[in-house]
Amino acid sequence: MRMPKDRSAISLLWTLALALLVAPAAAAQEDAAEPTPETAPPVSPGADAPVYRLDDGAGWTESDAPEPERGTQASEIREIRALLADDQANRALQRLDAFIERAESEGSPYFSEALLLRGDTKVARDEEFEALFDYERLIRNYPQSEHFVTAVDREVRIANLYLEGLKLRLFGIRLIDGEDIAIELLIRAQERLPGSSIAERASLMIADYFYRKREMRLARDAYEVYLVNYPNGPNRIHAERRLIYADMARFKGPRYDGSALQDVRLRIRSFKERYPSEAAASGINEGLIARIDESTAAQLLESARWYLRQDDGPAARYTLRRLLRVHPQTIAAQRARELMDRQGWLVPEVKTEPVVPNAVEIEGALSEDAQAVPAGEQP
Numbered sequence: 001m002r003m004p005k006d007r008s009a010i011s012l013l014w015t016l017a018l019a020l021l022v023a024p025a026a027a028a029q030e031d032a033a034e035p036t037p038e039t040a041p042p043v044s045p046g047a048d049a050p051v052y053r054l055d056d057g058a059g060w061t062e063s064d065a066p067e068p069e070r071g072t073q074a075s076e077i078r079e080i081r082a083l084l085a086d087d088q089a090n091r092a093l094q095r096l097d098a099f100i101e102r103a104e105s106e107g108s109p110y111f112s113e114a115l116l117l118r119g120d121t122k123v124a125r126d127e128e129f130e131a132l133f134d135y136e137r138l139i140r141n142y143p144q145s146e147h148f149v150t151a152v153d154r155e156v157r158i159a160n161l162y163l164e165g166l167k168l169r170l171f172g173i174r175l176i177d178g179e180d181i182a183i184e185l186l187i188r189a190q191e192r193l194p195g196s197s198i199a200e201r202a203s204l205m206i207a208d209y210f211y212r213k214r215e216m217r218l219a220r221d222a223y224e225v226y227l228v229n230y231p232n233g234p235n236r237i238h239a240e241r242r243l244i245y246a247d248m249a250r251f252k253g254p255r256y257d258g259s260a261l262q263d264v265r266l267r268i269r270s271f272k273e274r275y276p277s278e279a280a281a282s283g284i285n286e287g288l289i290a291r292i293d294e295s296t297a298a299q300l301l302e303s304a305r306w307y308l309r310q311d312d313g314p315a316a317r318y319t320l321r322r323l324l325r326v327h328p329q330t331i332a333a334q335r336a337r338e339l340m341d342r343q344g345w346l347v348p349e350v351k352t353e354p355v356v357p358n359a360v361e362i363e364g365a366l367s368e369d370a371q372a373v374p375a376g377e378q379p
Contacts, residue, residue: 073103073110080117089124096121112138112145119154128158129168129178132185139192149198152189156202159185163209179209200230204239211242220246237278240271244284251295261292261299268292297323297332304336308343317345 076099083092096118103111119134135151142148162168162178170176186202193199207222223243227236247264268289272279279285300323307316320336327333340346 073099073108077110077113077117080114084117084121084124087124089121093118093121093125112142112147115142116147116151116154119151123154123158128161128166132158149193149196152192153198155185156189156198156205159183159189159202160205163205183209195229200226200233200235203229204233204235207239207242211246214249216246216249220250237275240267240275241278241282241284244268244271248292261296265289265292293327294330294332297327297330297336300327301332301336301339304339313343317343320345 076095080092080095080099083089083095096114100111100114100118102108103114108114115134115138119131119138122128122131122134132155135155138145138151139148139155159182162182166178167174168176168178168181183206186206189202190199203222203226207219207226210216210219210222220243223239223246226233226239227243230236233239244264244267247267248261251261268279268284271284300319304316304319304323307313307319317340320340323336324333337346
């Protein structure tokens with residue numbers, strides 16, 4: 001499922017232009033507030049300073065990796081990580097800018113890691129949009145890097161922030177919606193890591209976003225894509241349940257097409273058979289099927305009335321009889337009987353009384369049966 005390119009491209013270019021306008025002023029303010037690398041106090045982690053890694057659950061945590069030799073690029077990366085762990089994002093960014101400029105010309109093996117760290121530093125400075133440029137640079141230019149998957153995951157996290165309501169900045173104030181950029185980032189994540197847990201999460205985030213926005217057609221398609229790509233995914237029950245509700249929400253009333261309701265009915269039956277406890281907890285039961293039957297019957301009744309307005313009696317009569325045959329216990333069926341009665345189409349049922357034979361007829365029948373049985377077989 002691909003979103004329209006024009007909206008996301010225009011939004012991205014517009015935000016980029018605004019970011020370029022605001023960046024010089026922000027940089028000047030930052031330079032005035034923060035010490036330069038020459039005037040800043042030196043970072044001296046010491047011989048036994050710990051090495052830090054950014055853990056998904058616990059934030060910056062101490063690593064068991066051996067300490068690199070002092071004065072090397074590995075040692076400098078370690079010092080920058082220590083600054084980030086100590087919430088000194090501004091100083092870490094200054095160090096990273098100088099390191100990346102130098103490492104790019106030298107072809108350093110730590111260049112991709114430095115790009116990832118600079119993106120993380122910008123996120124720590126509440127500059128998540130600017131961080132996307134470093135993540136994208138790493139993803140596009142260094143797909144073989146060990147930090148490739150981490151960069152894609154960082155983009156998915158930023159996309160989730162935009163889908164949850166975080167806005168892009170305009171002249172330093174968050175005013176612009178970022179949903180289009182978020183959807184594009186999530187689609188790219190699925191293309192770059194197909195079949196992965198990150199792609200699975202990105203696919204579900206798109207579907208849930210459309211469901212929250214009440215765009216049920218897109219939500220229905222997104223959930224169906226998820227179930228096709230991840231039939232055994234950890235969120236398949238959630239996706240199937242939302243798919244049922246999305247299909248039901250697409251039915252706008254008896255005057256509109258109700259063909260999708262038949263598919264919903266089959267999905268409900270299947271969901272109840274495979275996940276009985278989940279179905280009972282979420283209200284997917286016979287009551288929901290009864291609602292679907294009522295909606296389908298109301299749609300047939302409305303179709304019959306339309307045929308009558310078009311003076312097409314045979315079609316109206318056929319539709320009403322079908323309604324009575326398929327949905328006889330619905331409220332629409334009662335109204336259909338009233339309508340057929342007014343039109344003279346309701347044929348009264350002929351009640352036949354059961355015939356009770358008398359004692360003489362029973363005795364005669366028994367004697368005839370006894371004569372028909374061969375003598376050797378009589379008791």
